Amino acid sequence: MENSYHLIIVGAGMAGLCAAAEAAAQGASVLVLEKEEKFGGSSLLSGRYMAFAGTDIQQREGIADQTEYLVADMLAVGEGKNEVDLVEAYGERQFETYQWLVAQGVEFHKVQAVSGHSVPRGHTITPLQAITALYEGAKSSGNVVFKTQAIVQRLRKNAAGRVAEVIYEHEGEILTATAENGVLLTSGGFSKSEELLSAFAPQLDGALRIGGAGNVGDGIRLASEQGAWLRDFPYLKGTFGFHPTADGPWKSQALAFYKGAIIVNKRAERFVNESISYKLIGTEALRQPDQITYQIWDQAIMDQGVAVDALYDFAKLQALGLIEQAETLEELAEKIDLPIEALNKTISVYNGDVSNGSDRQFGRTSLTHHFGKPQPIRQAPFYAMHTTVAMLATYAGVSVDRYAQVLNPYHEPIEGLYAAGEIAGGFHGAGYMTGSSLGKAAIFGRVAVQSALTKHAVL
Ligand SMILES: Cc1cc2nc3c(=O)[nH]c(=O)nc-3n(C[C@H](O)[C@H](O)[C@H](O)COP(=O)(O)OP(=O)(O)OC[C@H]3O[C@@H](n4cnc5c(N)ncnc54)[C@H](O)[C@@H]3O)c2cc1C
Known part of the structure; x- marks a missing residue:
């Protein structure tokens, strides 16, 4: 039937394109509707880390890691508020999904120590390369129809009570398409x-x-109208580490605090353990006077910058004029308008404490999570970056089970409705572990397709 497909996928970021590639490989007919002119959504803007464990890249670098550690870290960062079944499903599928992405032509470059991980586990991709490879793979199958500037407006159930109709606007027309196996919200x-x-x-x-x-x-x-329950809204958090101009063309971000920088408010006082999740730091930063906060570091940390890395390319941010440099702390304080005596005192207390192995103020014992050891900040020149919080990704969303079926308030699947990626809640709990959002988009995008095609097998 015209306008009838096995699957309709709403949104073409990491989750939608992994789903499209998976469905295409299984021979399903698929319609992908993307609202914007280009594919990629937030996935294209992302900091490019994906959380996988036990990979060839880690092995090459001598990093001992395994699924159980990844799952344990994710539950710890989520403060046990995550849906354990979802985190375990991530664990069960993570390594196979990494290999599948490689087979799709997604290039992984290296691993970095990133927030929430007890070992370096942030596998870097180039988002545009990954999105293009997934799109090309799905497209070349001939099974997938892609439409851009196609805005999904409503979903409808069929006579059997299953979500099966998608109403969308495209080129000035309101169109309807039907899905035999399911509608996947990505x-x-x-x-x-x-x-x-x-x-x-x-x-x-x-x-x-x-x-x-x-x-x-x-x-x-769309899902709420069909009766979806929602998860994790009380835990919405911003991400600390962005320059206040980062909502412009440059997503200027530096996480010097995970290399050992301290974070101070406008009174030049520390207010947080800098090694915890940048989401949790973000919550504290927004509570500081006038929401003004700075990262402060020294040359030893500056030398650990990583060129072309979205989070650690300090030299590039300095070239953009976003990082202040000074030969002395006094000069630095003057440049960024912080009280000089207070800054000297803060750094001297911090340096004494980390030299003695105990940060009496905030209990910092590592650089990030349990990884690395903080060092005194004392090697001139010194650096400062005005740093703020950005809302990048919401993580809270519709309730789903391990098969990516959308659940109603009684934890029952809404027949025919699936969700994967950032729209799905319940996964991160109280805190997000870096790389797990792109990771869950890829994993559950595929899981959703597999369950839709198996549960209502018509192929
Ligand atoms: C600056 C930044 C850095 C980040 N860094 C990381 C990182 O390093 N690691 C990590 O894991 N996560 C990171 N995240 C979060 C991560 O990028 C996202 O959570 C993830 O990419 C979401 O993927 P997705 O496929 O679910 O959604 P998206 O990639 O956002 O795709 C959703 C698509 O759906 C489309 N859409 C929306 N509504 C409709 C509609 N009505 N009809 C049709 N189409 C629609 C959108 O236009 C969009 O293209 C970052 C986010 C940002 C913004």
Whole structure:
């Protein structure tokens, strides 16, 4: 039947394109509807880390890692509020998905120590390369119809009570397509929706809003209309580490604190253990006077910058004029308008404490999570970056089970409706572990397709 497909996928970021590639390989007919002119959503803007364990790259670098450690880290960062079954499903599928991505032509470059991981586990991709490889793979199968500037507006159930109809706007027309096996929502989060952020996360007023232009929570509304339950909204958090200009063309970000920098407020006082999740740091940063915060570091840390790395390319940020440099702490304080005596005192207390192996103020014992050892900040020149919080990804979303089926308030699957990627809640719990969002988009994008095609097998 014309306009009838096995699967309809709403949104073409990492989750939607992995789903499309998986479905195409299985011979299903697929319609992918993407609201924007280009594919990629927030995935294209991402910091490019994916969380996988036990990979060839880790082995080459002598990093001992395994699924159990990854799962344990994820539950620890989520403070046990995550849905354990979802985290375990991630664990069960993570290594195989990594290998599948490699087979799709996605290039992984190296691993970095990133927030929330007890070992270096942030596998870097180049988002555009990954998105292009997945798209090309799905397209070349001939099974997938891609439409851009196709905005899904409503879903409808069929006579059997299963979600099966998608109503969307394309080229000025309102069109309907039907899905025999299921509708998969991979429409991302709502980091660009002022309306939803002010309704669900007023504590993030003052945070920058960064994300795919189309990420305004359409999928959450579409699923809610079909009776979806929602998860994790109380835990919405911003990410600390962005320059206040980062919502412009440059997503300027530096996580010098994970290399040993300290973070101070406008009184030049530390206010947090800098090794904890940048999400948790973000919560504290927004509570500081006038929400003004700086990272401060020295040459020893500057030397650990990593060229072309979105999080650690300090030299590039300095070239853009976003990092201040000074020969003395006094000169640095003057440049960024912090009280000089207070800054000297803060650094001298911190240096004494880390030399003695105990940060009496905030209990910092590592650089990030349990990894690395903080060192005194004493090697001139010194550096400072005005740093703020950005809302990048919302993570809270519709309730799903391990098969990516969307659940109603009674934890029952809504027949025919699947969700994967940032739209799905319940996974991160109280905190997000770096790389797990792109990771879950890839893993559960494929899982959703596999369950839709198996549960309602018509192939
Ligand atoms: C700056 C930045 C850095 C980040 N760094 C990392 C990182 O290093 N590691 C990590 O794991 N995560 C990171 N994240 C988060 C991560 O990028 C996202 O959570 C992830 O990419 C979401 O993938 P997705 O496929 O679910 O959604 P997206 O990639 O956002 O794709 C959703 C797509 O759906 C489309 N859409 C929305 N509504 C509709 C509609 N009504 N009809 C049709 N299409 C629609 C959107 O236009 C979009 O293209 C970062 C995010 C940002 C913004």
